[in-house]
Amino acid sequence: MSVVSIIGAGSWGTSLSVLLSNNGHQVRVWSRFQEEVDLLNREREHKEKLPGVKVPETVVFTSDLKACLEGHDFVVIVLPSQTVRENARLLAPYLSPNDIVVLCSKGIEEESGKRLSQVVLEEAPGVRVVALYGPSHAEEVAIGIPTTVVAACPDQDAAMKVQDLFMSPSFRVYTSSDIIGAEIGAALKNIIALCAGISDGLGYGDNSKAALMTRGITEIARLGTAMGANAKTFSGLTGIGDLIVTCTSRHSRNWRAGNLIGKGYTPEEAVASVKMVVEGISATRAVKGLMDRYQISMPICLEAYRILFEGKDCRKAVYDLMTRRKKHEFEDTGW
Structure with missing residues (x-):
């Protein structure tokens, strides 16, 4: 004992x-x-x-x-x-x-x-x-x-x-x-869960959420490996596992807050309604500093920052994500 x-x-x-x-x-x-x-x-x-x-x-x-x-x-x-x-x-x-x-x-x-x-x-x-x-x-x-x-x-x-x-x-x-990878995955999945909630609050569907989660784990791994994490960690429980449960569960306070923001609540009103700490909001502010420090492209997290702290319209953020320049899915592979 x-x-x-x-x-x-x-x-x-x-x-x-x-x-x-x-x-x-x-x-x-x-x-x-x-x-x-x-x-x-x-x-x-x-x-x-x-x-x-x-x-x-x-x-x-x-x-x-x-x-x-x-x-x-x-x-x-x-x-x-x-x-x-x-x-x-x-x-x-x-x-x-x-x-x-x-x-x-x-x-x-x-x-x-x-x-x-x-x-x-x-x-x-x-x-x-x-x-x-x-x-x-x-x-x-x-x-x-x-x-x-x-x-x-x-x-x-x-x-x-x-x-x-x-x-x-x-x-x-x-x-x-790999404590670095575990910590980065645990922190950043809350940002993507906020975005998944916003997507649902806007009335978008399963396609949109699947895209957010898949491209979200790419952003998480991109920053994590730059900070010294093992890339394999993000395909495990503290990466994609934690991301799935936080983006899809009725228990997720980050999803709930994002859902309210997507429906038109301000971030402050959403947090007050959830009545619990919404870690994804502070994580978004912290990650904005890290993406600048490491010069990492994290478009989903950047749009989350603009919605939460600059008052950007959610639908405009989605439009800007969808109309970025064309890219290969995996930057390190090609023909």
Whole structure:
């Protein structure tokens, strides 16, 4: 049995607390919001985000960070991406070199353009960061629907320990050394999911969504490989797998927000309606900086940026994508 400290009591943090508790581990979950802690300890259910899912009595919710981290074997970060740095700074005094930090937050830091594992390591040098990503909606993991993910880390021992920690008959974990590819896939699929939602909101069909997903994974891989990722990663669970589930699922908050934008909502109105963090919006701003830095062509992501931050009309963005100059599908092959 391991002692696992989960940082973040939202839908994903709560879902993972159920999984890990059912795996026989001692689980503590931290939230900075005392009202949320009191509700979860009393009701044993996150009625707003995971209605109907009962959390085992053995899971402890607390707003005391020191108490949550006492005697931990693993720390799991499940927070909005843009809060990871400030919270990693809070965690740092309680972490030791070689501690394993499991990163479940998906995104890129807006200001720096850094991957979240880089952010954690800057604030807590010496820890081993394992990214746990893949097609895995909290709503389904919490009720034991079969799910597969990847534990990605250059340190094989750390990746395998996380694999053992989470593995269950309903939650299969693969390992990978390519944390760069896993992080880029996890962050950028949210942008493409926003676009898929916009497409559906505009009334377009399956053809349009298939095109967005296929050309979207091309853009994700293009940036990822420029940043040092293995191209094969993007054909796996943290690439095309995560993209499929986020673009097509009723659980996807990014798709829902995009759908509202396609129907005429402003981005701010869409986020307010979804009532959850929409990671694709901050990811779009961060990726605009990265595509400029690496001089990478990412037309879908660029049009998403123009819709979200420059007020461009959605139909005009689609028209501009469809009428770009003619190209070969695969730039590195030809006759």
